[in-house]
Amino acid sequence: MTTVAEPLIQARPRRRLRFLSQLARRPSAAIAAVVFAAIVFCVVFAGVVAPYSPNSFDYSHLYATPSWAHPFGTDELGRDLLSRVMYGGRTTLEIAAFAVLVAMGGGAIWGFTAAYMRGWVDEILMRVADLTLGMPVILLALVLVAAFGSSTASLVLILGILFMPATARLARAALLSELETDYYLAAISVGTPPWLIMLRELLPNTGPILIARASLVAAEAIFVEASLSFVGLGVQPPAASWGTLLQKGYSNLYQSYWYPVFPGLVILVAVLSLNTLGDHLQRVFDPAKR
Amino acid sequence: MIQYVARRVGTSIVLLFFSSIVIFCLMRVIPGDPTITKLGGSIQGVDPRALQAIRHQLGLDQSIPEQYVHWLGGIVHGDFGRSYYSQFPVTTLITERIGATAELAICALVIALGIAIPAATLGTIWRNRFFDALLSGFTAIGLATPAFVSGILLIVVFGVKLGWLPTQGYVSFEAHPLESLKGVLLPAITLSIVVAAPVLRVLRASLIDVESASYTRTAAGKGLVRWQVVLRHVLPNAAIPALTTIGIVIGGLLGGAVITEYVFARPGLGTLMVDSVYQRDYGVLQALVLLAAAAFILSSLVVDLLYGVIDPRLRLRVRGEAR
Numbered sequence: 249m250t251t252v253a254e255p256l257i258q259a260r261p262r263r264r265l266r267f268l269s270q271l272a273r274r275p276s277a278a279i280a281a282v283v284f285a286a287i288v289f290c291v292v293f294a295g296v297v298a299p300y301s302p303n304s305f306d307y308s309h310l311y312a313t314p315s316w317a318h319p320f321g322t323d324e325l326g327r328d329l330l331s332r333v334m335y336g337g338r339t340t341l342e343i344a345a346f347a348v349l350v351a352m353g354g355g356a357i358w359g360f361t362a363a364y365m366r367g368w369v370d371e372i373l374m375r376v377a378d379l380t381l382g383m384p385v386i387l388l389a390l391v392l393v394a395a396f397g398s399s400t401a402s403l404v405l406i407l408g409i410l411f412m413p414a415t416a417r418l419a420r421a422a423l424l425s426e427l428e429t430d431y432y433l434a435a436i437s438v439g440t441p442p443w444l445i446m447l448r449e450l451l452p453n454t455g456p457i458l459i460a461r462a463s464l465v466a467a468e469a470i471f472v473e474a475s476l477s478f479v480g481l482g483v484q485p486p487a488a489s490w491g492t493l494l495q496k497g498y499s500n501l502y503q504s505y506w507y508p509v510f511p512g513l514v515i516l517v518a519v520l521s522l523n524t525l526g527d528h529l530q531r532v533f534d535p536a537k538r
Numbered sequence: 539m540i541q542y543v544a545r546r547v548g549t550s551i552v553l554l555f556f557s558s559i560v561i562f563c564l565m566r567v568i569p570g571d572p573t574i575t576k577l578g579g580s581i582q583g584v585d586p587r588a589l590q591a592i593r594h595q596l597g598l599d600q601s602i603p604e605q606y607v608h609w610l611g612g613i614v615h616g617d618f619g620r621s622y623y624s625q626f627p628v629t630t631l632i633t634e635r636i637g638a639t640a641e642l643a644i645c646a647l648v649i650a651l652g653i654a655i656p657a658a659t660l661g662t663i664w665r666n667r668f669f670d671a672l673l674s675g676f677t678a679i680g681l682a683t684p685a686f687v688s689g690i691l692l693i694v695v696f697g698v699k700l701g702w703l704p705t706q707g708y709v710s711f712e713a714h715p716l717e718s719l720k721g722v723l724l725p726a727i728t729l730s731i732v733v734a735a736p737v738l739r740v741l742r743a744s745l746i747d748v749e750s751a752s753y754t755r756t757a758a759g760k761g762l763v764r765w766q767v768v769l770r771h772v773l774p775n776a777a778i779p780a781l782t783t784i785g786i787v788i789g790g791l792l793g794g795a796v797i798t799e800y801v802f803a804r805p806g807l808g809t810l811m812v813d814s815v816y817q818r819d820y821g822v823l824q825a826l827v828l829l830a831a832a833a834f835i836l837s838s839l840v841v842d843l844l845y846g847v848i849d850p851r852l853r854l855r856v857r858g859e860a861r
Contacts, residue, residue, distance in 0.1 A: 379556065379557070379560065383793075383827075383830065383831060383834060384789075384790040384792065384793025384794070384830065384834070385793065386793040386794075386796055386797065387792065387793050387796065387811070387827060387830050390796070390811060390812070390815050391561075391564060391565075391815075391823065391827055393815060394815045394818065394820070394823060395564060395565075395567045467682070471682075471684055474684055474686075475684055475685075475686065475797055478684075478686045478797065478800070479796070479797070479800050479812050480816075481812070481815060481816070494686065494687070494690070497690075498686070498690055498801070501690070501693065501694070501698065502698065505694045505698045505699065508690045508694075509690070509691065509694065512684075512686070512687035512690055512691065513687070515684060515687060516679070516682055516683050516684070516687050519682040519683075519684075520678060520679060520682035523678065523681060523682050524678065
C-alpha cells in the first residue's frame with residue numbers, strides 16, 4: 249500500500265525552494281527581508297548592539313539633536329534614544345509575535361473547522377467572522393482595551409482576537425481548495441487516517457499561504473499596538489514600546505522636535521518591510537493572488 | 539430594482555440590529571461598576587441605599603435583556619442615554635463634537651479622492667515607468683504609515699519648523715471659515731494619506747485588469763486616442779471594484795479619525811471615544827461604537843445601491859429574477 253502513496257507525496261510542489269529563488273528575483277522583497285531581519289537583530293541583541301544603557305541618565309545632554317554620539321538624539325532625561333528604541337522594540341516585537349501566534353493558531357483552527365465540517369457549522373462560524381470584519385480595527389481595539397485592560401497579556405489576546413476572523417477566512421478558503429485535490433482523494437482511498445492526511449498533506453500545503461498572511465498580521469499588530477500605546481491605552485509605563493516612545497516624543501515635541509521623529513520612522517520602516525515581504529510571499533504562495 | 543433595494547435595506551437593518559446586540563453585550567463585559575464612575579472613583583462609605591438609588595436611576599438594577607430593550611427603545615426615539623461620567627445626555631455630547639469630525643472627514647476625503655483618482659488615471663494614460671514607480675512607492679509607504687507618524691512629521695515641519703499652520707485645536711466653520719480651514723488642513727492631509735493609499739492600490743490594480751480586456755483593444759483599434767480609451771472605456775469599468783474600497787474606507791473614517799484627532803487635539807468624536815475608554819464611560823462608548831457600525835453599514839449599503847445604478851448587468855439580473 250505504501251508504494252502507492254509514496255509517489256503521490258513526492259509529487260507535492262516544492263514551495264520552499266521556489267520561495268528562495270523568487271526572493272532573489274524581486275529586489276524590493278529581498279531588501280525588505282534584510283531590513284526587517286536587521287531590525288529584529290538589533291532588538292533581540294539590544295544588550296550587545298545598543299551603544300548605551302536605555303536607562304543611563306545624562307543631564308548635560310537633555311533633548312540632544314541627532315549626532316554621531318547619539319544618532320537618534322536624547323530624551324527628556326538625556327537617555328540615548330537609539331538605545332531606547334532598540335530596547336523598546338522588545339516589548340513591541342514580543343507583543344506582535346505572540347499576537348501573530350494567537351491569530352494564526354486560532355484563525356487556522358476556526359477556518360479549518362469551518363471548511364472540514366461544512367454545512368451549518370461552516371455557516372455559523374463564517375457569519376460570526378463577517379460580523380467583526382466590518383468594523384474599523386482601531387475602534388474594536390479600543391473597546392476591547394476598555395473591556396480587558398492593557399496588560400501585555402491582554403494586548404496580545406486583544407490583537408490576536410482582532411486578526412483572527414480574517415485569518416479564519418483565508419484558512420477556510422485554503423483548506424477548501426486542498427480538499428478538492430487528487431492527492432487528497434488518493435490519500436483517503438489508500439486508507440490514510442485523517443490526522444495523518446492533515447499532518448502530511450493538508451498542513452504542508454496550506455501552511456505557506458498562512459505564513460504569508462502571518463507577515464501581514466505582524467505588520468498590522470505593530471501598527472495597532474503603536475496606535476493604542478500612542479493614545480495612552482496600550483503598553484503602560486514603566487514598560488516602553490515604540491508606541492510609548494513616540495507618545496513621549498509627541499508630548500515633548502516643543503522641547504525637541506527630533507524626539508518623536510525616529511521612533512515614528514522605525515515603526516514605519518518595520519511595518520513597510522513586513523508588508524512588502526507579506527505581499528511578496530502571498531504572490532508566491534497563493535495561486536489566487538498571482 | 540425596487541426589490542433589490544428593499545432586500546439590501548432589509549439586510550442592513552438586520553445587520554445593524556445584530557451589531558447593537560453585540561456592542562451592548564461587549565459593554566457589559568467591561569469590568570468596573572459605572573456607579574463608581576458616577577460617584578467619582580470610590581464607593582467606600584457610601585450609604586448602600588443611596589447606591590441602590592443611583593443604580594435604579596441609571597437603570598442598572600434591571601436584567602440585561604431589560605436594559606437592552608430600554609436602550610434600544612431610547613435610540614429609536616433619538617435618545618442615547620446619559621454619560622455615566624459627565625451626566626450630560628450622550629446626544630448632546632455627540633452633536634457638540636460631530637462638527638469637528640465631519641469637517642475633518644469631508645476635507646480628508648476630498649483631498650484623498652482628488653489625488654488618488656486623477657493619479658491612477660494619469661498613470662494609465664501615460665504608461666510611464668517612472669510615474670508608476672512613484673505611485674507604487676506612495677501606496678506602499680501610505681499603507682505602512684500610521685496616522686500619528688505622518689501627523690507628527692507634518693506638525694514638525696509645518697507647525698514647529700516653518701510655523702505656517704496651526705497644529706492644535708479646532709475652530710468651528712460657522713464662526714471663522716478661513717481659520718477653520720487653516721486648522722483642518724494638516725489633520726485632513728494626515729487622514730487623506732490613510733484614505734488615498736488603499737483606494738489608489740485597488741484602482742490601479744483594476745485599471746491594469748481592464749486594460750487587457752478585449753473591449754479596450756477594440757476601442758484602441760477603432761482609432762480612439764489613448765486618453766479617450768482610458769476615460770471612456772477603461773476608467774468606468776475599473777471604477778466598480780474601486781467603489782467597494784471607497785465604501786469601506788468611508789465607513790472606516792471614524793477609526794482613522796480617532797488617531798488623527800488625538801494627534802492634532804481636535805475635540806471630535808475620536809477624542810470623545812478615547813476619553814470615554816479612559817473614563818470607563820460605556821454610556822458614551824456604546825453609542826459611539828454603534829454610530830461607527832451604522833456609518834459602516836450605511837456606506838456599504840450606498841455602495842451596493844450605486845452598483846445597481848452603475849452596472850447595468852446587475853440591474854438586469856435582478857430584474858430578471860423578479861419576473
